[in-house]
Amino acid sequence: MAIFSQLSRDRFNRFRKIKRAWYSFILLSGLFILSLFSEILCNDRPYILSYEGRLYFPMFHFYPEKEFGGKYLTEADYVTLRNSDAFINSENWMLLPPIPHSPLHSYMDLQGTPPHPPSAKHWLGTDSSARDVFARLLYGFRICMLFSLILAAISTLFGILIGGVQGYFGGLIDMVMQRLIEVWSSLPFLYVVILVGTIYSRSFIILILILSLFQWIGLSYYMRGEFLKIRCLNYVKVAKTMGMSNFHILFRQILPNGLTPVITLLPFQIVGGIGALTALDFLGFGLQPPTPSWGELLSQGLNNLFAPWLAISTVVCLFTTLLLATFIGEGVREAFDPRSSTN
Amino acid sequence: METFSTPENIDGCVLRVSDLSIGIDRPGQMLQLTDHVSFVLNEGEIHGLIGESGCGKSITSLAIMGMLPEPGGTLISGSVCFRNKDVYSLDEPELNGLRGAKISMIFQEPFSAMNPLIRVGDQMLEVFEYHRTDFDRHQKIRDLLKEVGLSDHARILNSYPHELSGGMLQRIMIAMSLLLDPEVLIADEPTTALDVTVQAQIMSLVVRLCKERKMSVLLISHNISLMAQYADRISVMYAGQIVESNETGRFLSHPMHPYSKGLMRAIPSLDREDKRIIPIPGQVPEPAKYGSGCRFRERCPEATPQCQVPPPEKNHEQEGRYLCHY
Numbered sequence: 001m002a003i004f005s006q007l008s009r010d011r012f013n014r015f016r017k018i019k020r021a022w023y024s025f026i027l028l029s030g031l032f033i034l035s036l037f038s039e040i041l042c043n044d045r046p047y048i049l050s051y052e053g054r055l056y057f058p059m060f061h062f063y064p065e066k067e068f069g070g071k072y073l074t075e076a077d078y079v080t081l082r083n084s085d086a087f088i089n090s091e092n093w094m095l096l097p098p099i100p101h102s103p104l105h106s107y108m109d110l111q112g113t114p115p116h117p118p119s120a121k122h123w124l125g126t127d128s129s130a131r132d133v134f135a136r137l138l139y140g141f142r143i144c145m146l147f148s149l150i151l152a153a154i155s156t157l158f159g160i161l162i163g164g165v166q167g168y169f170g171g172l173i174d175m176v177m178q179r180l181i182e183v184w185s186s187l188p189f190l191y192v193v194i195l196v197g198t199i200y201s202r203s204f205i206i207l208i209l210i211l212s213l214f215q216w217i218g219l220s221y222y223m224r225g226e227f228l229k230i231r232c233l234n235y236v237k238v239a240k241t242m243g244m245s246n247f248h249i250l251f252r253q254i255l256p257n258g259l260t261p262v263i264t265l266l267p268f269q270i271v272g273g274i275g276a277l278t279a280l281d282f283l284g285f286g287l288q289p290p291t292p293s294w295g296e297l298l299s300q301g302l303n304n305l306f307a308p309w310l311a312i313s314t315v316v317c318l319f320t321t322l323l324l325a326t327f328i329g330e331g332v333r334e335a336f337d338p339r340s341s342t343n
Numbered sequence: 344m345e346t347f348s349t350p351e352n353i354d355g356c357v358l359r360v361s362d363l364s365i366g367i368d369r370p371g372q373m374l375q376l377t378d379h380v381s382f383v384l385n386e387g388e389i390h391g392l393i394g395e396s397g398c399g400k401s402i403t404s405l406a407i408m409g410m411l412p413e414p415g416g417t418l419i420s421g422s423v424c425f426r427n428k429d430v431y432s433l434d435e436p437e438l439n440g441l442r443g444a445k446i447s448m449i450f451q452e453p454f455s456a457m458n459p460l461i462r463v464g465d466q467m468l469e470v471f472e473y474h475r476t477d478f479d480r481h482q483k484i485r486d487l488l489k490e491v492g493l494s495d496h497a498r499i500l501n502s503y504p505h506e507l508s509g510g511m512l513q514r515i516m517i518a519m520s521l522l523l524d525p526e527v528l529i530a531d532e533p534t535t536a537l538d539v540t541v542q543a544q545i546m547s548l549v550v551r552l553c554k555e556r557k558m559s560v561l562l563i564s565h566n567i568s569l570m571a572q573y574a575d576r577i578s579v580m581y582a583g584q585i586v587e588s589n590e591t592g593r594f595l596s597h598p599m600h601p602y603s604k605g606l607m608r609a610i611p612s613l614d615r616e617d618k619r620i621i622p623i624p625g626q627v628p629e630p631a632k633y634g635s636g637c638r639f640r641e642r643c644p645e646a647t648p649q650c651q652v653p654p655p656e657k658n659h660e661q662e663g664r665y666l667c668h669y
Contacts, residue, residue, distance in 0.1 A: 171414055234455040241408050242470050242519075243442035252469070256460045 014335040021331020028324040035142040042135050044079050044102040046094035051086070059097075079105055101132035103139040103292040115300070115307040125309040128300050129290075133310065137317055139292035144321070147208060148273025154212040155269060156262055159219025160255070166220070167227025168250055174224070185217045193285055202288050211276055219265055226258035263336050267329020271322050278318065294318055357559045358384040358407065358446075358527050362421035365399075365406055369415065374630045376402050376412070377583045379421065384527060387557040389550065391574030391591070393567055393606065395627050399583040400563045404529045407561070408446055409438045425527070444474050447520040449549075451532035453512035457504040463515055464500030470522050487518040491548060510541040517549065521556075528553065529561045534569070546573055567606055571595055579603050582627055582638040589663025599657075599665040601643045637667070645669065 016022050034041065040059070049056040051068055064073040068081055078094070086092055101122070107130045110116050114130035124133040162181075166174040193210050200206050230236060231254060239253050280286035281295025289296065294314050301311025363380040366373045377399040384390050394400050402412060407423050409430045423430040425445060433441065450456040457466060467484050476483075488496050491514040504512060513533065520528060530549060534542035550573050553560045562574055570577055571591065578588040579602060587600040598604045605623040625642040628634075637643070640650035649668050658664045 234450055234452060235458045237405075237410075238448075238450060238456045238516075239458075239469075240410060241405075241442050241448040243439040243444060243473050244469070245439060245473065248473070253458055257458065 011335045015331055018331040018334055021327050021334075024324040024327035025331070028321070028328065031141070032145050035138060035145070038138050038142055041097055042099040042101060042103075042138050043097050044100055044105050046078060046082075046096045046100075049078075049092075049094040051092050058094075079107070083109075099132075099135060099138075101135040103131060103135040104290055105132070106130045107132070115304055115310060117307070118309050124313045125307070127297065127310060128304055128307075131290075133297070133313060136292040136297060137294070137313060140294045140297065141317065141321070143204070143287070143291065144274050144277055144294060147204065147277050148270045151208055151211055151215060151273040151276075152266060152269035154208070155215035156219060156266065158212065158216035160223050160262060162216065163220035163223025163225075164227050164250070164255070164258075167224040167229075168231055168254070170228065178224075181217060181220065185214070187214075189214050190285070193280065197285060202286065204287060207277070207280070207287065211273070215269065215272070219262065219269070222261035222265065223258060226261060227254055230254045230257050260333070260336070264329065264333045266332070267325045270325050270329075274318070274321060274325075355386045356383045357386050357426065358561075359424045360403070360407065360421070361424070363403065363406060363423060364419040364421055365402055365411060366417050366419045367412060367415045368417050372631075373417070373419070375419065375583065375633070376630055377406075378633075380580075380583075380585055381421075382578050382585060382588060384559045384561055386559060387554065388575045389553060389560045389562055389573055391570035391577040392561060392563045392580055393565060393570055393577060394580035395565060397627055398580050400580055401531055403580070404448065404531050404561060404563055407527075407529060408442050408448065409433065439473060443470060443520075443525070444523040445525055446527040446529065447523070447525040448529040448531065449513070449516050449520050449533045451535045453509055453516050453536065454504065456516055457512060459504055461503075462500065463502055463504060463507070467500070467515075467519050467522065470519060474523055476523070483522060484518070487521055488515070490521075490552065491515070491518045492544075493518075509537050510545070513537060513541075513545055514548070517545070517552070521552065524556070525558065527559050527561065529563070531563045532565070533562075534566075535564075542569075549573075567610055579606070582633055583630065584638065584666060586639070586667070587663065587665040589665075593661060593663060597662060599662045600639075600667050601645050602639050603665075605642075605644075 015025075043059060045058040047057065047059050049058055056063055056067070058076070058078060063076055065071065065076045066073060068076050069086060070076060081087060082094060082096070087094065106114075107116070107122070107126060110126070110130060114126055115128050115133075116122060116126040116130065118125040122132050122134070124137065127133055127136065162177065166177050192213075193207070196206065196210055231249075236249060236253055239249050244253075277286060277293070278295040278298065281293040282299045283295075284299070286295055287293055294317065297310060297314045298318075301307070301314060304310060360383070361381045363377060364375060365377045366375045368374075380399070380403055382390065382392075392400050392403070405412070406418075407430070409423075411418065418431055425441065430438070430441065457463070461469070464484070468480060471480050484500070485496050488499065493499055493511065493514055499507065499511070499515070507515070513536075517533075528549075533549065534545050537545060546569060549560065549562075552558065562570070564570060574591050576588070577591050577594045578585050579600065580586070581602050587594070587598065587603045589599075594603070595607070598607050602623070605621075608621040609623060611620050623642055628638060628641065635653055636651040637646070637654045640646040643650065647668070652668075654666050654668050656664060656666050
């Protein structure tokens, strides 16, 4: 609708004027989009490989070890290959991604015992299984962001729907639902995660589903309050005297005015999602290893205090992400506030 | 309880409210807010409804549109007939077709009556979304804005409500309520939130539009001088009842009910010798404490023991209708 896009454009322009939030937004979404292409940027498989005059594209194709002089039909180990005699001082070459490490590959041939300290090859060192920390942080960031975005979307939807129904209809419906929510919210969340995770394995989807069962509760309280308040306001009465339908009043008149808590809580939902996943991973109830994850890196950092690069790099990443998300949320809230309009 | 018989001159009557009693269903008790309220609104007539705050004026006006107070509002008895059709016999879609299109309403606080997040122009267009029209909507909006005395339409339509002044917003509200050419306009204290000079402008605007369009207006106010100036007929409401109803000139010269007399004495006047205004002592009783006798007896200077009995309705050619023993 033309009207809506005009309003949205105004809000977007106001958001752009808030420099801190705008740059945070560019930085965080840029990093997130970049991380979506992690496989191309950060991988131990070369883009192009030339072996005895033939060209191979290992990043996009499967080649067995046999092709490159090995014995087996399993996939070639390109890390071993690039350090082997066949590629050193010979005409064979490979074009590697800028960060030539996979988050799952263990560099067992490095000197010393893992975790290895940062070096020119491994910028942030390796973890206790000799895997590259930078690669794991990058892939971990993607999982974290995807997880919290999906979680925030689901829980916001539930929160609005349930809180809105409670607030708009009130009375007995509100009372019964509120009691049910109270019972529900007193369920010990961690036990549910452990139980369900044990029964159905701890996959990405299962974790999102369990967390979203609990995350919407806080928002639904706010939405209930907003709807209760707004439905008694004069303009809702006016809309009724103009003959507008309940549906229209609920979604066009009340909802946009009640969105403030949704918008102000959204960054905290995302921050909360990142925090929750990291905490679960830290405790070992999160995603199945060897999935790259920040929580798991943190717990490694705690177990290997003599290897500070593990904890420091993870904490810096976590802190920066949460800070950027908060800055964005702050800016969005200000941009949506009609009273802060700058004409 | 006595009821006002349905008044005469049925021809030309647009809206007839008869015996309207509305209550709120509270646990264990039914709180009656209005008691057998009856009046008619004739074509092109401005009918004034006066009364203190909390005596049921706004509840009556919303009830005319089929809107009962929430939660627990109940229609105890009576009917609201618009063009001989009972509003309370209509279903929800029919009611929505009536609201805004046939009967529309202006509220007292223009600031809170508009959605703060929607531009004025879009709010006006929204009104059309639920009603069928056969004219150019944008043209209609511009015509009406001109009629209510607003220029610079492009800027106004593109503004959010908080960017405009109260007087402008009230004009916009009036234009908005006239978008669908309603036959009845309910103006619930349309000028209370505005300053005096703007009040006069807005009122003469409402009156002019009403005369031009032959529209009937139910003007609700607690301002008796406003009524004296603009209303054709005045009804006085007290504690949920209409206690007196008469043609404006006669009402002003001969108020019959002690409450009306009290109201008249409370108006500041320039030509009276004694310039003190005489307030009515006490407060309007709460709905739970109405009792069965005359509801004004606690505050009435002329009260006698007989006032414990419900007062009879009197109906005379000159004195109009009123609800008192004397």
